[in-house]
Every structure is written in structure tokens, then in C-alpha cells.
Amino acid sequence: MRYLTAGESHGPQLTTIIEGLPAGMPLVAEDINYELQRRQKGHGRGRRMQIEKDTAEIMAGVRHGLTLGSPVALVVENNDWKHWTKIMGQAPLELDEENDVKRKISRPRPGHADLNGALKYGHRDMRNVLERSSARETTVRVAAGAVAKKLLTSLGINIASHVIEIGGVKAESKHFESLSELIEKTEQSPVRCVDPVAEKEMMKAIDDAKQNGDSIGGIVEVIVEGMPSGVGSYVHYDRKLDAKIAAAIVSINAFKGVEFGIGFEAARKPGSEVHDEIIWNQEQGYTRRTNRLGGFEGGMTTGEPIVVRGVMKPIPTLYKPLQSVDIETKEPFSASIERSDSCAVPAAAVVAESAVAWELASALVEQFYADRFDKLADQVREYREYAREF
Known part of the structure; x- marks a missing residue:
């Protein structure tokens, strides 16, 4: 499986193609839109979430509620596009328009991709960088992750997330009886935290x-139950599943670290x-007495x-901007301000779920x-039985 995304923060739409x-896997737009709606929640979100009410359209690869095996195309329209058509339009500029482009950016913002991206691609107007490097792109990453979650849940594998720290405030109580209880509690919390005392703080x-x-940052935790043992590989570094998950987590905008268990x-x-001691019983087969390693050994x-x-990390777009340097004049300035959140950790938990699910x-x-979903389900079921009886 693989996917690509396309689209700019203030462009007409965001697109992903999943291959x-x-x-024969069940998939409807509601499966995706539920996850997109979750991504937009959270105490501390900015004005963009009031403008965009994200919904995805399935444009290809699904017929009558079932995947076809061909690429699936998803589109999320940007409602704010109508205000950006001249600034972000695709047509070439006329000669008399070239010096009249609004909202040019020559002042790179610390903590963003602005300066590095401009150096790499030669952009004098750094809007060309920030429009794509924006976390708005995670909208369709969540859409792709929603499709992955549908595959997992259809195979009896469930995933959830919660926030365990924001701005130095740590959740002391992380108690929940089941993953379904965790989901219920976090969906009711404005910061996706199961500790009601920490939630208020x-x-x-x-x-x-x-x-x-x-702005402030924090720590999110993703938990997955039901994955069969032995998925991944110890044979080569690039086939270790925990390494792939680590890369996926750190690839999320503003994420700077990852740990398991x-x-x-x-x-x-x-x-x-x-280390986790190995035990065995007739009903479950091989299990671990503890789970300190977070469900992985040897990349599997x-x-x-x-x-x-x-x-x-804290979002770097601040309404109390940091010092920067104008790339045209080389004079110091306060960094440009784009519309932003003061904290996006609760929403980032949903993005992390999608990254892990994928x-x-x-x-x-x-x-x-995996050409046919029914055969995939049969194989996973048979493998679980084999592992239990091994």
C-alpha cells in the first residue's frame, strides 16, 4: 500500500490517491468524514477550523460501498479558496500583475520550513513553501489513515489515542478498562485526556x-489492540515495523520524538x-507477562x-512573533504571522492514530x-490460529 497527497493550504482542494x-473492502465516505471531524476538534484550535468543515469525496476506486482493487482517490475541498483565488491561482500572471501579488512572504518564520524550503527550491516568495509545508496537509493524511483504520477494524484490530501531556501538565490518572472506554472518554474531552483533573489544567x-x-506542545499516546504477532521483519532495517511507525510519527508536522512502551x-x-517474560496457555497461546516494550521485539x-x-513541539507560528531576517533586505524583522492554533496537540493525537494505522x-x-479482502481476512484468521497453536 502507498499513498500520495497533493494540495496547498489555501489552494482549491487537498487530494490523496491510495494504491x-x-x-471488496467495505468503504463509504462516512468512514472517512468521521475521522476528519475528529481532527478538527480540540481546545486551542484556531480560526481555520471555523472556516473549514472538512468532508471527503470518494472520486475513484469504490463502487457500491466496496473497494475495486484499483487506486482510491479522495478529495477534500478548501472552503476558504474563494478568498485566495488571485493569490493562489494556477494561471500564469500577466506582466503587469507580477509586482501586484498580495501576501508575498520574504520573512521566514523560525521553526517553519520557510527558509530551508526557499533555499532548496529557489523561491523568493516563501508562500510557495509554507502553503505546502502547512499542517493543513494532515487533513488528507487523516483521510488515508481512516481508510487504513477501516481495514484494521474489519480484521478485528482496534486503535485509539489520548493526550498524556500538554504544556508541562501531565495526566496522572490514565485509567481505562478497555479501548472502547478510552475512546468514549477522549471523545468527550476537549483535550482528549482521560484524567479530568489534568484536563482542566x-x-x-x-x-x-x-x-x-x-503556543504549547505536548505528548500523545496511540494504543493498538488485536495485531497478530510476527508482523514486520527482523531481516532488514527497512522492514522493521516499529522503525516504520517511528518514521511515520516523526513525519507529522511539529513532531520531534517517538518512543514505544x-x-x-x-x-x-x-x-x-x-524485557517482557514469555508465558503460554491453551486458550491464548504465547503472551507476555508485561508489555514494557510496547508490543514490539526485533522489529516485529x-x-x-x-x-x-x-x-x-509548540506550534512555531506565534502571535508574539520571534525575530527573523528579511531575505530581500537582510534587515531584521518580526516574523510573519499566519492564522494558527495556540495548541494542536488534541488534533495531533488523531493524526498520530492515522499515521500508525497506515x-x-x-x-x-x-x-x-491481499488482492481480495475476503482472502486477506481468511489468511489473518488462519495465521492467528497457527500462532496460537505453534
Whole structure:
């Protein structure tokens, strides 16, 4: 499986084309739009979420609610495009228009791709960079992830996420009886946190940052239950599934770190408190007494829940802008301001879910016969039985 996305933040639409889905998998627009709606929630989101009410149209690859096995094309229109047609239009400019383009950007913003992208591609107007490097692109990444989640849930694999830290406020209580309870609690929380005390403190921290013209980051956790053991590979570095998930998490805008299970805490513990003892019983087969390694050993799934966390830095677009330098005059200026959020950690949890879901679905399609969804489901079921009886 693979996908590409196209589109600019203020362009007419965002597009993704997904290749490699099995034929005969149930898929309707509602499966995707539910996830897009989740991405737009969260205390601390900016004005863009009031403008865009994201919905996806399935333009190809699905007929009568089932995938065809051919590429699936999804489109999300930008409602704000009507205000940007002259600024972001595709047609060449007339000679008398070249010096009249509005909202040119020559002042790179610290923490963004502006300056590096301009150097790489030779753009003197850095809007050419920021329009694509914007986190708006994660809209269709979530759309692609929604398709992957549909594949996973249809195979009995469930995924959820929650926020465990925002702006230094940590969730002390992370208790939930089941993944369905976690989902229920986080969907009702403005910051996707299961700790009601921390939730209020997180919201206050976001409000304080906004009032101060600042932004804050945090940590999200993604949990997956139901993945069969032995998915991935120990044979080559680029086939290790945890490595692919780590790359996917860090590829999300503003994410700067990732860990599995107890993660970096493993550096401070002896091996006896890090590794997971193997046990066996007739009903479940091989399981682990603990899950400190977060569901992975040797680049492969262990069958235990996958637990992966990502750290998101504060959004660098500040209403109290940082110092920068104009690339035309080389004079110091306060960095340009684009519409932004004071905190997008709750929404980033949904994006992280999608990133993890995509890598898991892709690994399953790679490891098992996947031209037909019914055959894929049969193979995964047979493999689970084989692993239990091994």
C-alpha cells in the first residue's frame, strides 16, 4: 500500500490517491468524514477550523460501498479558496500583475520550513513553501489513515489515542478498562485526556498561552489492540515495523520524538525491569507477562498491545512573533504571522492514530495475500490460529 497527497493550504482542494487496497473492502465516505471531524476538534484550535468543515469525496476506486482493487482517490475541498483565488491561482500572471501579488512572504518564520524550503527550491516568495509545508496537509493524511483504520477494524484490530501531556501538565490518572472506554472518554474531552483533573489544567495552560501570544506542545499516546504477532521483519532495517511507525510519527508536522512502551525510561532501568517474560496457555497461546516494550521485539509485533508515544513541539507560528531576517533586505524583522492554533496537540493525537494505522495496514497487506479482502481476512484468521497453536 502507498499513498500520495497533493494540495496547498489555501489552494482549491487537498487530494490523496491510495494504491494497494484489497478489492471488496467495505468503504463509504462516512468512514472517512468521521475521522476528519475528529481532527478538527480540540481546545486551542484556531480560526481555520471555523472556516473549514472538512468532508471527503470518494472520486475513484469504490463502487457500491466496496473497494475495486484499483487506486482510491479522495478529495477534500478548501472552503476558504474563494478568498485566495488571485493569490493562489494556477494561471500564469500577466506582466503587469507580477509586482501586484498580495501576501508575498520574504520573512521566514523560525521553526517553519520557510527558509530551508526557499533555499532548496529557489523561491523568493516563501508562500510557495509554507502553503505546502502547512499542517493543513494532515487533513488528507487523516483521510488515508481512516481508510487504513477501516481495514484494521474489519480484521478485528482496534486503535485509539489520548493526550498524556500538554504544556508541562501531565495526566496522572490514565485509567481505562478497555479501548472502547478510552475512546468514549477522549471523545468527550476537549483535550482528549482521560484524567479530568489534568484536563482542566491543560485547558487553562492553553488559554494562558493564547493570552500571552504563545503556543504549547505536548505528548500523545496511540494504543493498538488485536495485531497478530510476527508482523514486520527482523531481516532488514527497512522492514522493521516499529522503525516504520517511528518514521511515520516523526513525519507529522511539529513532531520531534517517538518512543514505544516504557521508551526512554529503559535507559534508567536494569534489563530485568525492561524485557517482557514469555508465558503460554491453551486458550491464548504465547503472551507476555508485561508489555514494557510496547508490543514490539526485533522489529516485529509480539501480539501484545502496541503502545507508541509522540512528542509535539509548540506550534512555531506565534502571535508574539520571534525575530527573523528579511531575505530581500537582510534587515531584521518580526516574523510573519499566519492564522494558527495556540495548541494542536488534541488534533495531533488523531493524526498520530492515522499515521500508525497506515503503517499497520500496509504491513498486513505486504505480509499476507491481499488482492481480495475476503482472502486477506481468511489468511489473518488462519495465521492467528497457527500462532496460537505453534
